[in-house]
Amino acid sequence: DAMVIQNPRYQVTQFGKPVTLSCSQTLNHNVMYWYQQKSSQAPKLLFHYYDKDFNNEADTPDNFQSRRPNTSFCFLDIRSPGLGDAAMYLCATSREGTGLFTDTQYFGPGTRLTVL
Amino acid sequence: DQQVKQNSPSLSVQEGRISILNCDYTNSMFDYFLWYKKYPAEGPTFLISISSIKDKNEDGRFTVFLNKSAKHLSLHIVPSQPGDSAVYFCAASFYSGGSNYKLTFGKGTLLTVNP
Numbered sequence: 001d002a003m004v005i006q007n008p009r010y011q012v013t014q015f016g017k018p019v020t021l022s023c024s025q026t027l028n029h030n031v032m033y034w035y036q037q038k039s040s041q042a043p044k045l046l047f048h049y050y051d052k053d054f055n056n057e058a059d060t061p062d063n064f065q066s067r068r069p070n071t072s073f074c075f076l077d078i079r080s081p082g083l084g085d086a087a088m089y090l091c092a093t094s095r096e097g098t099g100l101f102t103d104t105q106y107f108g109p110g111t112r113l114t115v116l
Numbered sequence: 117d118q119q120v121k122q123n124s125p126s127l128s129v130q131e132g133r134i135s136i137l138n139c140d141y142t143n144s145m146f147d148y149f150l151w152y153k154k155y156p157a158e159g160p161t162f163l164i165s166i167s168s169i170k171d172k173n174e175d176g177r178f179t180v181f182l183n184k185s186a187k188h189l190s191l192h193i194v195p196s197q198p199g200d201s202a203v204y205f206c207a208a209s210f211y212s213g214g215s216n217y218k219l220t221f222g223k224g225t226l227l228t229v230n231p
Contacts, residue, residue, distance in 0.1 A: 107159030
């Protein structure tokens with residue numbers, strides 16, 4: 001089945017130690033998104049790629065970076081994780097943006113990040 | 117500032133009865149609305165959507181109603197089944213040019229359907 005895969009499912013890191021989360025997709029979708037979801041909160045968009053074009057949300061901290069080396073893969077890099085960065089990180093994809101309507105986003109299972 | 121609000125953190129209903137999940141929004145530019153369902157340890161999955169040019173969209177047991185004047189939408193599940201027990205997220209979107217199709221999510225409502 002075509003899907004969105006996130007690795008690892010659980011990640012533990014130390015305060016200040018860089019960490020990279022991975023997302024891959026077999027849907028061949030143009031757009032890939034990274035969301036942060038803290039406990040009992042709404043998922044919050046950090047940034048998205050439309051093909052190779054990177055779109056950062058205005059309130060996403062500089063501590064968060066992303067790379068998309070090809071259509072299938074997208075990475076979330078947290079350069080110096082703080083305790084407040086502990087959250088579920090969700091990757092999503094959508095086919096393309098036509099401007100006519102919002103394409104359905106397909107989500108991966110998420111990576112639960114713990115910062116010690 | 118929450119632009120999409122789901123004021124009920126949880127809802128419990130009996131199997132076979134109707135479940136009604138509510139969502140309010142504040143941004144009048146939103147023109148597309150979606151409901152996602154999330155089971156534990158899984159990512160959200162798309163359930164049903166509605167464009168702002170409609171006031172109702174139905175898919176099997178699921179119906180979404182949109183009241184634009186009240187900036188309110190609701191998801192009806194009839195009849196409710198135990199397998200419907202999950203967190204339901206309301207999301208809203210508008211096209212703001214370029215590749216910007218940002219979804220704004222509510223905090224979710226945990227639905228429990230009791231056998």
